[in-house]
Amino acid sequence: MAAIKPCKSLALCPKYVTLMTFLISMGAVSLSSSLAQDGVHMAEGRCRESERRALLAIAADMYDPFNDWLSSWTAADCCTWRGIACDAATGHVTKLDLRFPYPDDVGNIDASTINPSLRELQHLQYVDLSVNNFSFAGVPDAVVSLPRLQYLNLSGAMFAGAVPPQLGNLSSLRYLDLNGCYGDLHANELAWLSRLPYLRYLDMSCVNISEAANWLESINSISSLEVLHLQWADPPFLPQTLPHFNLTSINVLDLFGSLSINTSVIGWLSNATGLEHLQLSSCGGFDIRPLQSALGALVNLQDLDLSANDIGGEIYAIVGNVSRRLRMLDLRWNKLTGDIAQTLSSLKHLEVMTLDNNQLSGQIPEMVGELSSLRSLTLSSNQISGRIPQSIGKLRLLEDIFLSGNNITGKIPASIGNLTNLIFLFLGRNAITGPVPVTIGNLLNLQQLYLSDNNITGQLPESIGRLKNLQALYLQNNFITGPIPATAGGLQSLRRLHISSNRLSGHIPRGMGTLCNLEYLDLSDNRIVGEIKDLINGLSRCPQPMRLFSLHLSDNNLNGSVPPRLGQLTELSEVYLSSNSLVGNVTEAHFSKLAILKFLDISQNNLQVILRDDWVPPFNAFTIGMSYCRIGTHIPSWIQTQTLLQNLYLSRSGLEGRIPAWFSHFNPQGWHYLDLSSNNLSGPLPVVSSVDQSIINLSNNSFSGPILPSFAAWLNPSILTLSDNIISGKFPPFFCNMTFLEVLDLSNNGLSGEFADCLLSYPKSLQSLHVNNNSLTGQLPSFLKQCKQLITLDLGENKLFGEMPQWIGRSLSSLQVLRLRSNLIHGAISPQIADLTSLHVLDLANNNLHGAIPSSIGSLNAMVTVQNVMEPLINSDAKYYSEHVLITTKGSTIEYSTVLSLVTSIDLSNNELNGAIPHELTDLHGLHFLNLSNNHLMAKIPSEIGAMTQLESLDLSMNNLTGEVPANLETLNFLSHLNLSYNNLAGRIPTSNQLQTLNDPSIYIGNKGLCGIPLAECPNNKRASHGWTQEDDESDKLETILNVTIIIIGFVVGFWGFVGTLIMKERMRIVLFEFIDRMQWRLSLKFAELK
Known part of the structure; x- marks a missing residue:
């Protein structure tokens, strides 16, 4: 059972509302005197022996983990015992309080039982058995046999079964709490409630009343009821006609999670004019119009919670009608729209405002400074824009500011430093600019500061070290520069420090080694230099128990060795030191006391791992990363001890020879990620098992032989990379059955024969297929037309033949890369190629294609516009896989990966294409590389070619093109490679700033009619620079x-x-x-x- 956590505000804790309202409505003093009038006295008196024996029998069945809860139950006078009160005159026990006294340990409570001797305490008026573990037993019969009972609390005590209707016999009850959120209680009927005429407090939260058809009539009959809690009680739906409203005394109404609350109930509640606290969160949805009318009638309302109800419409319809006495408003998780400025101006008396996760817009107005009573402001996850006004500094009572996830711009106002009561400041996920203000150091009560995912610049102020109470500092994903302030060592309360993905430089301050409360430290992805010994050695000397469980220092410029005292940080569960310049040895001392280590990544450093083969690590990790480290020539034997291992990174680690036999039988649970790439491993592919959607990378080795069925027997990966090996044999048929497969890379091997027949079963999730540079034959496999999610198709450098199928355009609408170069494909290019509207790269070079280039090629939409968004083509973590494609341009072949989404290219060279270059081709204004060389193209170069302003490379050589070189080539400012050689072009070569940089004569060689720079001067050099025409020649x-x-x-x-x-x-x-x-x-x- 989980511990019940204290709540910090009325707004966020219905249970706190319950307790406070009860104390307000009944009063601790009033309750005491009321009970005293009925014969309950708190003064000491001699208890009766029979009742003493009954209490001892009860105590014997209660769980007391520390043997001190009931330690006072030994004195002769039971009236002096803890939790016991007696009538001063008669000595009868009137109060029994067995509530578990250690709420922080509530999850460890063992079973207790209620001894039947309870029924002997007939004078009991107060019984509290809450927060215990009664092992899902039924509500004890003894409880319902106590006729004088006025107070009964069975909440959170793990009772189960039916709520006994005999509770209706307790006619004197004022307070009844059956909250069953830790148990499994249900009530099929509630008619017994009508027999409790004095009941003022009722909590049946989490008691299933879905079968209690007349629940509302039964509750409505209790005219004395002041507080009602039915959280998650699942009451049945109600008819449109409801009983006359009888709850005239109701003050607190909590129907949280009641999906049966409809429009008629909302109207019915408008009669509760004395209502002060209304909780209708998560009730399934309301229409805003009846809600607007009902709220107008609740003139005494102080707390209103309508969160998570899918309410749409203008927020002002609600806030414009609420009581002016309203102090707490919670409308989060709805679909409310409207201007935030108008909303704030209507709620000047609020203390707690919670409006996050709506669709509110506009700017926070200057008048926000007039909300002088405001203690909590929550506007996260809306569409609020503009700056944070300086006037926010006038809200001196503010404890919480939550503005994350909006479109807020500008700087953090310096006036924020006036909010000296501030505890939580959340401004993450906005577009805030400028530096962190120096005045942030005035917030001495601040415990959590979230400024992550903004555009914050500049250096962190030294004043941040004054925040002695700060526990969490999140600054990741900004543009913060300079060193971490030396004053950071003064943040002695800090538990979580997250400053990754910035531009921090300098050394890690020595004082950070004294932050002994630190649990989570992430400085990754910065430009931090220097050694880590002061940090590690300092933290290792912190007094026990040590707290640091997560250390992220990867992707920096750290140097020096890894201190052996790392092994003394006994609570470490995560160590990430990858992608630095660390040197030296890593030995057993570095792990000596890391018994709970689960994630270790020291990859991409210059480290030598020296661990004995028979070493038994003290940990059992999920992830081990030692890529680019020197670990020896074979997979370490100690890996066998890691029975929980799911992820293993040993790329470029110097491994050689065959994989040991034990490795194929290791990890029976299956790999999530296995990377043995870029080593010199040889022999047949190892038999490995993986979980569904795993990632297996065995590329860049010397594995040989065919891909046997045993290799795939226990594989169902999402990414499988076997490229750059010596694998032979046929294309593996198991590929057809890999239902989760998204990426398959078999490129640069020796596969032969035709593709497997996947007509009956095919990889439905396939996004990327690389089989280039093999010796595959046959036609393009028709099963690919079923792979609707295919983004990259690279079958280049094989021996495929036949015509290009028309289904490529019709079926593969998501295709962005089509690479079929260097095959034996013939026939015409289908006009349906234009249906590939997402295509970025089209490479059909070095085939036997003939006919004209279809004019529809100008409709390739992804090449019509300029691509500005750099994002991965394949939806996978770049750490595991980054899509890559070879593109031949500018006379060389380059592999594009990171910027692949920005690249656009068409290569139709070395075919038998004829006819004119279609004018529509020049509509591809976003095209970077165009190669139509070595074909039989005729006629003129389209004069509109100057509109292709993104062209970097243009190769039209070795065709039969005629006419002049278009003068508007001079507009192609990015053009750095041009080849027009060996055509029939004539006239003077245009001169412009851009073309003058392309001064290699070989660009134009083989065109007898061309002249001018960089070729020979044209005859009669006095001619106009635009060159000869036929009319000039005749003249x-x-x-x-x-x-x-x-x-x-x-x-x-x-x-x-x-x-x-x-x-x-x-x-x-x-x-x-x-x-x-x-x-x-x-x-x-x-x-x-x-x-």
């Missing part, structure tokens, strides 16, 4: 002919002016005819060039 020819003709005419006209002289003088005649011969040769040459 040049005409100009040349006209020039030559003019020369000839001029020559003829001048000839006869000298002819006579030439005829008369021989020397001039010889010179003239030599000139004519030379001119004739030049003209012939010029006309030849023009032709």
